[in-house]
Amino acid sequence: MDHLTDRPAAVGPAYRKPFKKKIYPYLFIMPFAALVLVFFVLPALATVAMSFTDLNASMKPKFVGLENFKRVFADYNLPDILRNTAIFAVLSLAISLLFALVISVATQYFLKGKIAAVVYRVLWLIPSIIPAVVYVTFWKYLFDPTEGGLVNRILLQFGLESDPVSWFSKAAMAIVILATVVSTISGGMILLSAAINSIPEDLYKAAKVDGASEKSVILKIIMPTLKWPLMYITISELIGFVSSYFFIMLLTNGGPMRDTTTLSLYAYQQAFNLKYYGYGAAVSLIVVAISFVLTLLFLRLFDFDEMIKPSRIED
Amino acid sequence: MSTRTLKQLLVHTYLTLFTLPIIAMIVWYFLAATLNFTTGQFSFENFSFFREPVEYAGVELPLIWPIVLNTLVYSFLIVFLEVFISVPTAYAFSRLDFKGKNAAMKFLFLMRSFPGITLIIATFFILVQMHLVNTYLGVLLVAVTGSLPGRVYIMKGFFDEVPWDIEWAAMVDGCTRYGAFKKVLVPFVLPGIGAISVFSFLGAYGEWFLFKLLIFNDDMLTLAGYLARLVTKEDQILNYGLITAIGLFYTLPIIVFYIFTQKVFMKVNLGGAKQV
Numbered sequence: 001m002d003h004l005t006d007r008p009a010a011v012g013p014a015y016r017k018p019f020k021k022k023i024y025p026y027l028f029i030m031p032f033a034a035l036v037l038v039f040f041v042l043p044a045l046a047t048v049a050m051s052f053t054d055l056n057a058s059m060k061p062k063f064v065g066l067e068n069f070k071r072v073f074a075d076y077n078l079p080d081i082l083r084n085t086a087i088f089a090v091l092s093l094a095i096s097l098l099f100a101l102v103i104s105v106a107t108q109y110f111l112k113g114k115i116a117a118v119v120y121r122v123l124w125l126i127p128s129i130i131p132a133v134v135y136v137t138f139w140k141y142l143f144d145p146t147e148g149g150l151v152n153r154i155l156l157q158f159g160l161e162s163d164p165v166s167w168f169s170k171a172a173m174a175i176v177i178l179a180t181v182v183s184t185i186s187g188g189m190i191l192l193s194a195a196i197n198s199i200p201e202d203l204y205k206a207a208k209v210d211g212a213s214e215k216s217v218i219l220k221i222i223m224p225t226l227k228w229p230l231m232y233i234t235i236s237e238l239i240g241f242v243s244s245y246f247f248i249m250l251l252t253n254g255g256p257m258r259d260t261t262t263l264s265l266y267a268y269q270q271a272f273n274l275k276y277y278g279y280g281a282a283v284s285l286i287v288v289a290i291s292f293v294l295t296l297l298f299l300r301l302f303d304f305d306e307m308i309k310p311s312r313i314e315d
Numbered sequence: 316m317s318t319r320t321l322k323q324l325l326v327h328t329y330l331t332l333f334t335l336p337i338i339a340m341i342v343w344y345f346l347a348a349t350l351n352f353t354t355g356q357f358s359f360e361n362f363s364f365f366r367e368p369v370e371y372a373g374v375e376l377p378l379i380w381p382i383v384l385n386t387l388v389y390s391f392l393i394v395f396l397e398v399f400i401s402v403p404t405a406y407a408f409s410r411l412d413f414k415g416k417n418a419a420m421k422f423l424f425l426m427r428s429f430p431g432i433t434l435i436i437a438t439f440f441i442l443v444q445m446h447l448v449n450t451y452l453g454v455l456l457v458a459v460t461g462s463l464p465g466r467v468y469i470m471k472g473f474f475d476e477v478p479w480d481i482e483w484a485a486m487v488d489g490c491t492r493y494g495a496f497k498k499v500l501v502p503f504v505l506p507g508i509g510a511i512s513v514f515s516f517l518g519a520y521g522e523w524f525l526f527k528l529l530i531f532n533d534d535m536l537t538l539a540g541y542l543a544r545l546v547t548k549e550d551q552i553l554n555y556g557l558i559t560a561i562g563l564f565y566t567l568p569i570i571v572f573y574i575f576t577q578k579v580f581m582k583v584n585l586g587g588a589k590q591v
Contacts (some may be wrong), residue, residue, distance in 0.1 A: 014376070020591065022413070022414075024405045024411070024492070025411035025412070025413035025416075026413060028406060029403070029404045029407045029419070031399075031400045031403075031404075031499075032400050032401070032403075032467065033387040033419075035400070035456065036426065036461065037459075037461070038441070038456075038461060039438060039441070039456055039460035039461075040426060040431065040460055041433075042437075042441055042443060043434040043437040043438040044437070045437075045439060045440070046437035046441060047433075047434055047436065050440070052451050054327055090563070098528060099333070101488070102329075102333075103330070103333065106326050106330055107330070108324070110323070110326045111323070111326060111327075111330075116330075117328065120330050120334055122331075123334050123337050123338065124333075124334065124337065124340065124367050126337055126570075127337060129338070129517070129538055129569065129570060129573050130570075131520065131521040131523075131542075131566060131569065132521060132523065133521075133539055133542040133543045133546050133567065134344075134542065134559075134564075134565060134566050134569035135557060136546060137546060137552060137555065137562060138340045138344070140412075140546075140551070140552050141343065141552070141555055144551065144552070145551060146551070148555075150343075156338035168551075169387075178395050181453060182336070186437040187554055200591075213320070215327070222341065235428070236428060239428060239430055240428075240430065243430030243432055244430060244432050245432075246524060247526070249524075250543070250546060250547060253547065264433060267433070267436065268435070270438075271436040271439075272436075272439075272528070277436060281436050281437060284433045284434070284435075285434055287430075289434045290435070291429060291433060292429070292431050295425060295429050298428050299424065299425065299428075
């Protein structure tokens, strides 16, 4: 009934929403808002607060001002860790983007509609479906430092090496990047494939009639369509690589020494292994700052107000 | 025609090369679990964890069946919570007008791309203060909060697709706003609810990090946490047979589940796929 009276009222300024209606939308978002407040906003504030204290295993926090941040920048591990973070994030991103692009163009353009395309795509999805804890066992086996590991066994078999190579101490970062990339490719691949799939078939046919080469079809028709998905994947995967450390933790736990420790894993280790909670919070605040800059960049790229459709009726 | 065949052959060659490692990986899981590499004989001795508690590199873990039960209970609770919180929220963001909606929406987008993992140290302390460490409730609340923004975003997309006329028609016929939401809108967005349920389930089933951090009792673990304990115990895995056997037992149901639900992955606009 009431919506009928609402309609003319929405035009005239005299109508005022009854209190019950004003409160109504808030009931819908309340559980969400409460959770976000307690487990997102509060931790964010607490991280800032903790980073100014020397909170440690003794649980008697004392305000130390900027001491933690001074320590971070004087930390002799920092240059190495920043370099690891940059190498890990940039290389993982570049390789996974490249492969996602190649596979989605190959399956959605060259093999469009063929069974083989579906088979390839499903196989590529498997590494991201397999739970992380199971997935890493394969990589651990592949580069196992004893002669039982697959790579070592092959090398020994063909006489390329006389002793088993301890891969995890020689090329830990490469293994971590490889394992991360193989499981993240599929995410980008899904988005890119969907975008390529939305190109009307006529465009390809028109290009063929005009005698366009495959190269120009890819560069002039497919690539422009992929501009948005590519930007989206770049930023979101970059944020993920900078801040998350799940695979690293399972594969090498940051070792050997600190060869695969990224900044966010370092924060975790300082807090939960060494119990320097205050210091850990200060380090993770730096990760937060980096992610925040990336997030803002991300929101800049995608015109924000365009993304939010205004609701079209007054209730 | 022949250049065309050649091109196809080239594409197939490259894709096969790219895909070989993955096929090798799948084959290895089955072989490692069932084949004894030194004697070259097939056996199911690695699957003895069905009957007796696991002992591995000095860790003694409880029998697997209660863990399986934990996993199912935890996963379904996550699905339930995420659906029942995200659907009304998405509805409010898509359909209702309220003060601060724009700001809330901006915050939602910000939070969706913001890595919640960086706040884990402070989250841990808040849980300690609330006495929620080593309880399921703590893990559930943290896990749900982390994935909610993504679910709300997906659900909002589904609500935006439903024409207003349908809701209007229901209300003209005498439904209340809530009645229209429950009886008319929700059935329309069922595919969306299905999609977020699948995502939630997959996420919950694979969750090991929060269990490693927040749960200290071995008998409260889920399968992912159980395996994480075995995998991260030593730098180097000593008994691949046992771990892959448990891994297979853990992974196969999810692969089957995935095969039946994979269509939703293609339906969902995960954001940014099209220029909005």
